[in-house]
Amino acid sequence: xxxxxxxxxxxxxxxxxxxxxxxxxxxxxxxxxxxxxxxxxxxxxxxxxxxxxxxxxxxxxxxxxxxxxxxxxxxxxxxxxxxxxxxxxxxxxxxxxxxxxxxxxxxxxxxxxxxxxxxxxxxxxxxxxxxxxxxxxxxxxxxxxxxxxxxx
Amino acid sequence: xxxxxxxxxxxxxxxxxxxxxxxxxxxxxxxxxxxxxxxxxxxxxxxxxxxxxxxxxxxxxxxxxxxxxxxxxxxxxxxxxxxxxxxxxxxxxxxxxxxxxxxxxxxxxxxxxxxxxxxxxxxxxxxxxxxxxxxxxxxxxxxxxxxxxxxxxxxxxxxxxxxxxxxxxxxxxxxxxxxxxxxxxxxxxxxxxxxxxxxxxxxxxxxxxxxxxxxxxxxxxxxxxxxx
Numbered sequence: 001x002x003x004x005x006x007x008x009x010x011x012x013x014x015x016x017x018x019x020x021x022x023x024x025x026x027x028x029x030x031x032x033x034x035x036x037x038x039x040x041x042x043x044x045x046x047x048x049x050x051x052x053x054x055x056x057x058x059x060x061x062x063x064x065x066x067x068x069x070x071x072x073x074x075x076x077x078x079x080x081x082x083x084x085x086x087x088x089x090x091x092x093x094x095x096x097x098x099x100x101x102x103x104x105x106x107x108x109x110x111x112x113x114x115x116x117x118x119x120x121x122x123x124x125x126x127x128x129x130x131x132x133x134x135x136x137x138x139x140x141x142x143x144x145x146x147x148x149x150x151x152x
Numbered sequence: 153x154x155x156x157x158x159x160x161x162x163x164x165x166x167x168x169x170x171x172x173x174x175x176x177x178x179x180x181x182x183x184x185x186x187x188x189x190x191x192x193x194x195x196x197x198x199x200x201x202x203x204x205x206x207x208x209x210x211x212x213x214x215x216x217x218x219x220x221x222x223x224x225x226x227x228x229x230x231x232x233x234x235x236x237x238x239x240x241x242x243x244x245x246x247x248x249x250x251x252x253x254x255x256x257x258x259x260x261x262x263x264x265x266x267x268x269x270x271x272x273x274x275x276x277x278x279x280x281x282x283x284x285x286x287x288x289x290x291x292x293x294x295x296x297x298x299x300x301x302x303x304x305x306x307x308x309x310x311x312x313x314x315x316x317x318x319x320x321x322x323x324x325x326x327x328x329x330x331x332x333x334x335x336x337x338x339x340x341x342x343x344x345x346x347x348x349x350x351x352x353x354x355x356x357x358x359x360x361x362x363x364x365x366x367x368x369x370x371x372x373x374x375x376x377x378x379x380x
Contacts, residue, residue: 003337003377004192004234010376012175019158023183023221024166030213038160038167040153049278051314054368071276074313076375079193079234079336081324084272086199095196095205104210117153124155132156136163146216147160148209149169149182151153151195 007077017124026146033145035100036109038135040117041083041090041152042073052116057126059135062112064093071152075118078152090152109144117151154180168212170195171224181222184215189230191336197231199334204229233335236377238342241330252294254348255287258322264329265322272328276321280314286322289315290349297356302369309369316373319349344378354380 001009026033042052044060049070062069069091071083082089096108113135115127139147154177157167161183171177171187172195188208190197197204208227215223244260246253265283269275281289292305293315302308307315320343327339344350353374360370374380 002234003236003375006377007192008173008175012173013179014176016176016180017155019155019180021158021181021183021222022162024161024164025219026166026216030216033166038156040156049276051279051310051317053310068274070274070278072279074372076317076320076372077192077377079191079340080276080321081328081333081339082191082194082199082336084268084274084276084325084328085334087274088202088205089194089196089199092196092205092209095202095209098202098206099209105213115156127155128159132159133163136160136165139160140164145166146213147165147167148212149153149157149160149167151170151172152193 011118017128019128028145030105030146031103032106034107034109034143035096035105035146035148036139036142036144037091037093037096037112037150038139038147039091039112039114039150039152041071041114041150042116043069043091043114044072045069055119056116057119057131059113059115059131061138062114064108064110064112067093073116073118073152083152090150092148092150096148105146109139109142111142113139154182154185157182157185166216168215170208170212174224177224183221183223184218185222185224186212186215186227187224188227191231191234194231194336198233234337235335236341237338238346239327239331239333239335239338241327241333241339241342243347252291254290254294254352257348258286258290258319261323261326264326267329268325275325277318277325279318280311281318283322286319289319290352293319293352293356297352297359299359301363302365309366312369313372316353319353323347323349340375341378344374354378
């Protein structure tokens with residue numbers, strides 16, 4: 001069993017909180033949609049590379065033009081060399097810009113959002129009731145239609 | 153991330169996510185998820201593979217048209233370059249016999265680290281020290297391995313974790329400056345299994361555990377899949 005298989009088997013069945021699912025049905029062409037990234041990689045703006053502490057369910061706002069964002073995730077249990085070689089393996093900001101230029105998506109929002117996944121305390125209550133809705137409102141206020149979620 | 157998808161959808165945003173732990177997506181049932189059987193840490197695929205990354209995103213966006221949610225689709229390509237086999241990176245010869253081997257080794261890797269920063273334009277070193285401070289972090293780690301407590305050296309658990317991650321980042325990035333390594337985790341295994349600093353970190357973790365220090369303090373000093 002590979003290292004990744006070991007990690008996947010240990011986190012795959014982390015308890016999930018009861019959530020009544022609601023799905024937003026997109027009723028406009030993707031080519032007219034504004035898109036933002038929401039990542040759980042624990043990214044911070046330049047100068048904020050200090051470790052993202054476990055149980056910290058807050059989020060950071062990343063300017064869409066910034067490429068000097070820093071990985072601050074506390075967990076050591078994933079490869080960290082890919083993101084050094086190419087930020088887009090986790091945070092595909094360049095790829096979204098290219099898709100906007102090609103007309104596949106309408107536009108890229110001027111800011112993206114990062115949380116940190118793999119929290120010690122898996123109650124998720126802060127994300128469900130506080131920081132998650134705050135991040136959503138921030139993106140709605142920007143006119144975002146679609147969110148691309150990326151893990152690490 | 154799956155929980156976050158539900159929260160954003162409830163607020164009125166259409167979401168699609170990349171999954172790298174399939175069972176989590178199965179259990180949490182976010183509305184639209186594309187599972188990619190790629191190495192952890194690389195959810196969009198291979199570094200600098202623009203064509204693949206674009207195809208992954210395009211496949212994810214295609215799920216936005218689905219109304220039969222929740223939908224969990226599988227990307228048709230798997231990447232299996234993750235390996236527990238250490239990368240073949242040459243270590244610097246012993247230079248200064250008057251300093252501990254781990255410190256000497258770290259100093260000897262500095263030019264390789266600088267090459268990596270020049271090539272890739274980024275570094276993850278800097279949580280608690282910059283590259284100049286790495287030998288000092290290693291010296292502090294040697295004191296802990298020697299039996300001094302975290303209080304003795306002026307660190308708390310967060311400082312220990314940060315130091316461990318800074319040292320890891322310095323070595324992995326030096327490894328990128330030494331060899332053309334593209335597979336996931338190979339530099340991680342090179343650090344922890346073949347270097348003097350890797351042996352120091354493993355030993356430090358054992359010392360903290362044996363001293364009865366709280367598990368959350370020492371557990372995250374190493375990836376859990378590396379030899380202890």
